[in-house]
Amino acid sequence: MNSRTPHGTSSRPPSRTHARRAHVRRALTALAAALLGTLVALVPGSASAYPGPGLVTGDVSVHDPSMVRLDDGRYILYSTHNGPQARISTDRTRFTHAGAAFPDPPSWWGRYSPERSPWAPDVSKQGGRYWLYYSLSTFGSNHSAIGVATSPSGLPGTWTDHGPVHTTTTGSDHNAIDPSLFVDDDGKWWMTFGSWWTGIKMIRLDPSTGKQHPGDRTLYSVAARNPTSNGIEGPTLVKRGGHYYLFASFDKCCAGTDSTYSIRVGRSTSPTGPFRDRDGVDMRDNGGTVVLETHGQVVGPGGQSVMSDVDGDLLVYHYYDRGNNGSPTLGINLMRWEGGWPVVH
Secondary structure, rough: OOOOOOOOOOOOOOHHHHHHHHHHHHHHHHHHHHHHHHHOOOOOHHHHHOOOOOOEOOOOOOOOOEEEEOOOOOEEHHHHHHHHOEEOOOOOOOEEEEEEOOOOHHHHHOOOOOOOOOEEEEHHHHEEEEEEEHHHHHHHOEEEEEEEEEEOOOOOOOOOEEEEEEEOOOOOOOOOOOEEEEEOOOEEEEEEEEOOOOOOEEEOOOOOOOOOOOOOOOOOOOOOOOOOOOEEEEEEEEEEOOEEEEEEEEEOOOOHOOOOOEEEEEEEOOOOOOOOOOOOEEEEHOOOOEEEEEEEOOEEEEEEEEEEEEEEEEEEEEEEEEHHHHEEEEEEEEEEEEEOEEEEE
């Protein structure tokens, strides 16, 4: 008996049959691992299932992007801070800086933002005019306001401001930032908004003014985190088929590669909810199915909007580029609907 062989075992080499069996076991184990990896990649919400952002070039360092197609076929995108700032593209790939929406910021902005620098704009075209909603506040405060402006062309420098739509004070249980306009098939206008605090709210708007409807002063609660120290913000409401889909950004933004944002969604048969995720969990109680989260070089995707274009629905968002020193970067992905739920591709 070989002195290096443990007591009670044989030092003889295995038979050819044993070797073949070992080889087969190893092959089956490798095959099982490969199949498991493939299945994981196909599961919605798994990090390996997410595609990279579509190609964008030029001036693409943005936060909270919202985009619309102009009458001449170009795309215009507005984003947070300093105006808000506009970027224009002819092909949805290369974006060029086009200046501030408001070269002369309205004086009333100073009551909510000393720098008079709006956040999270929302741009769309309704009834022959372009509408721009935006928010004003300071970081961590619920002394805040949502304003509205209109333009015949959607271009920077052409906006007429119409003042505040909804305001909050330090005594409010919610704040007035991150607005998003939704126009239903029946012509009713709704606005979702909110960031942290007690979550995402909704009010009905008057299409003639773009402000809160005088006949409906209800403040709806449609999504929240518990505890409220967990983040939820940046809502977007769309309708596809027979369902209304509420998208929101969960957790923490604006910390470079330490950001933990993810984009989540729930759906309802009513524009005012309740919105439930794929597992049936109410979004007012932490529900939300992941649409996009950190993967590869893409860190903390969020601040999203949804745009319908000629080739399908687009998810427009920002993320922090791990390969570019955590720079905030524009992300655009096409989005299809599978089994009644959105999937980026």
